[in-house]
Amino acid sequence: MSHANSNPIDHPEVQLASPGAYLVAYAAALGAMFLELWLVVAHVLSPISLTTAITVIALLVITVQMYLLFKLDLSKTQIWFTVSFIMTAPLIFMSIGLTIWMFITLMQRTMLPGM
Amino acid sequence: MSSHDNAPVDPNTVELWDYEDHGHDFIGTRTLGFWLYMMSDAMIFAALFAAHGVYVRNFAGSFTSQEVVHPMNAIWPTVFILSSVMTYGLGMVALKKGNKSGVVNALILSFLLGVGFLLMEWREFSELAAMGAIPQMSGFLSDFWTIVIAHAAHVLFGLIWMAVMIVQVAVNGFDQNNVYRLLNLKIFWHFQAVIWVSIFTFVYLFGAI
């Protein structure tokens, strides 16, 4: 039923490991986190652009990690990983976004500003 | 394709049973299942982040987020967890080469960095508790403690798993089961880095603004 005689190390998912990708993901994530931290403590941007900037940076880092750490692409070994992630990601954004939207309007309509 | 397909079929040549028995890809099935679980786990954090969006200003007259959240301190656990993830990645490179001691060493290093991460979190929350910023004080503090500790609990679980895997690899080498478990733990461990990037950005940095 399974490939009883093949060496498990030859499995394509084991063979995906790549030191370059891991190091790049590491450097990118760490660099981006320090960049975000600097943006926040240095007060070089207005609050709105600051939140936008660090949100964009974080999403970019996550995208890079998804690609380099998890190797999400359309190849035969990886396609189902990619598909399941692409189907889950909207649910994550929707449950967070719609929740925050409905509670912001609820606060505006039922409570004093600033509560 | 369709069942209306009435093209003539020669009963003597049509292949009705799979005598090759292609089987299924054992390791690939295990890792896919674990990835699906990871999607489920991601939804746990989605719900916690949704809650964070709602509780983020509910200080109830107690500590504000600026008083509680210190991104300058939180950057060090960030360095630890990302390094731990990177060393685990190097362990996977060693696995690719079939290098048993390489895998064990990388896992031990990754484990120690993970322990370092947890110790720093422990220190952070001990300080919060000492200054009275405990989760019982306000909706915001309940949420802050819960979301960070939920991640820490994942890290703790990953560390237990890593310890078991170090023993497993040392005892049984790279058999089919250990290889898929190493791949699954890689998914789990790398996912914690993704979650931490979100927590550092949306909880710590946003909280400090």
Added chain:
Amino acid sequence: MLVDLQGPWNPIFGRLGLLLEVHYNNPIIFFAFMMVVIGGTAALSWVTFTGRWGWLWREWLTTVDHKKLGIMYILVGLVMMLRGFVDALMMRTQQAMAVGPDSPGVLGAAHGYLPPYHFDQVFTAHGMIMILLAATPILVGFMNLIMPIQIGARDMAYPYLNALGLWLTVAAASLVMIALFVGDFSHAGWVGLTPLTELPYSPGVGVDYYLWSIQIGSIGTTIGAVNLIATIIKMRAPGMTWGRLPIFTWTTLASNIIALTSFPVLGVALALLTLDRYIGTHFFTADLGGNLMMYTNLFWIWGHPEVYFVVIPAFGFLSEIIPTFSEKPLFGYVTMVLASMAIAGVSWTVWLHHFFTMGASPGVNSYFSIATMLVGIPTGVKVFNWAFTMWRGKLRFPTPMLWAIGSLFLLITGGMTGMMLAVPAINYLVHNSVFVIAHFHNMFLLIVYAAFGATVYWWPKVFGFKLDEYWGKVFFWLFTAGTLFVFVPMYTLGFMGMTRRLDYIPHTSWEPLLLLEVIGTGFYLLSILAFVIQLGVSIYNREKNRVVASDAWGTSRSVEWMTHTPPPFYNFAVTPVIHARDEWAWRREHGLTNLMPEKFLDIHMPKNTAVPLIISFFTLVCGFALVWRIWWLAAATFAAIIIAMIIRSFDKDTDYIIPAAEVERMEKEIVARAEGRIPAGEPAPVGGGAGGAYASKRTPTQRRDND
């Protein structure tokens, strides 16, 4: 760190001292307890006196066979459904008795026979049990039972996890049953209304039972969802392309995508409430920065997808039953698949319609209203597809078809009232009225109809004999009478302004309709009797109704009808190659119905294991300990769970190989039995029950080299 508790607590027994306050002299609790004791004793003595403990252990308790696990899922679901039905009976009779200020009261109630606190527990238990411990296990059971055979697989992707999922569900059900006698159950509605569920307002253990039993059950369902999705993606037979998957398999996929992604959100909602109750955080409190609507929000982020999680497999049942008895392929296969996936997708965008009245802005309400109405489009597509499947078909009306058509009618009425509720302006008027109750019972009954249809439809495949048609029809019509008598008056009462969860009815003018509902529950009671008779008569006459052909109905279409009846434990001697969308219909049309392959191959099968049972037992004890705040026991059992998992990870002896010659012998014996060359009365070494006693009787002959 921990909250201060009302009432007794000590380190050894936790809060068990509270038991002294339970009114065991209440005849209702006493009666229920006696029923469970008698039922349990009867079952255990049957097992003991027929010497079946070994059989039970080997064949059922430690099995990893997806068919047996599926049967046990359905059994658990049916037992819990009976429990939920008794709760329903109590609610209907209480409401009919407690009308108007002059109505008498007995057993300590001012009106009727259930005091408010008890009544509240009854409706909470009813809702929670019916959805999470009856509907969900029954549907997951069918997915387990049928889906792997439909895709030509030998088993699920992770047989061990499959067993774990079942036993965790059993642990959850057991915890709810324990709550019936040891302490009390939540009184805050099955949705767990905050802040009523907070410790100051619910100081007992009822809410804790509710929290931990759902938490355990939802872990089981999530594990099952991972397993089912991975099985569909990875375990299909050669040629079983996505365009050829049977619709029931597609709906299994769609609904488990929902389960996989939505149950964690429920877990979070319950966990946050648990933190509130155990360590005094302020998530859902009314003060100190809590936000009680956040619980409702998280609950329904799960709750609405969950509704589709249970309805989509029901659509799958209909899509299998209707073509078989119309003798036509399903109309609009591609639209059916797209509609299933669309319903799964849209289900994630509509949850606020459960609390339109929260007071979010008109923009938010409009968005959720429109999203809700969008669900009508794919559902409408499905209804038309089934209608067109029947159109100009050679229709037959055995019981599965009756259930399917009944289900269609319920879908249409339930769908229409759903559209009404989707309009915020109407919703504000009928919110929390029994109109809403009638609507969602209407939708759940659609699932029940489809599930009973599926039971009759797949029964011969699983057990090798058909169910009795006469009693089946009696069951159907009595059940339908019950549905009409209960829910038509309930819709009406909703429009008249009756709100839900009333233990006392102030308006005497509602009494006639409430009495009609009681008559309806009487029909339901009779229908359950008819169901029991149907099962009894069918089992008694099983030799007469025996099915030996692989295809019990003669006009079935999908792959599960392509193996023996009942299927051997390995499902297919040799994995089939799939050529068409309705493979069995295709083979029938081309005269290729011979099931005997030309040669046999070794089969690799998973071994039975008791670990899932052990882990679930520890989980049950852990849940009980957490409910009663017996910390040492909770910590010990939690550690035991982790240790059991680690020990299991070192076990390499988890599967075995059946040699080809042995497969050939078993296959020939099955054929000989089918052709009557072996008398039917002989005990069956293969086949039999859910598919074979063989696996556990033999010692493993060979292990994989690579383990």
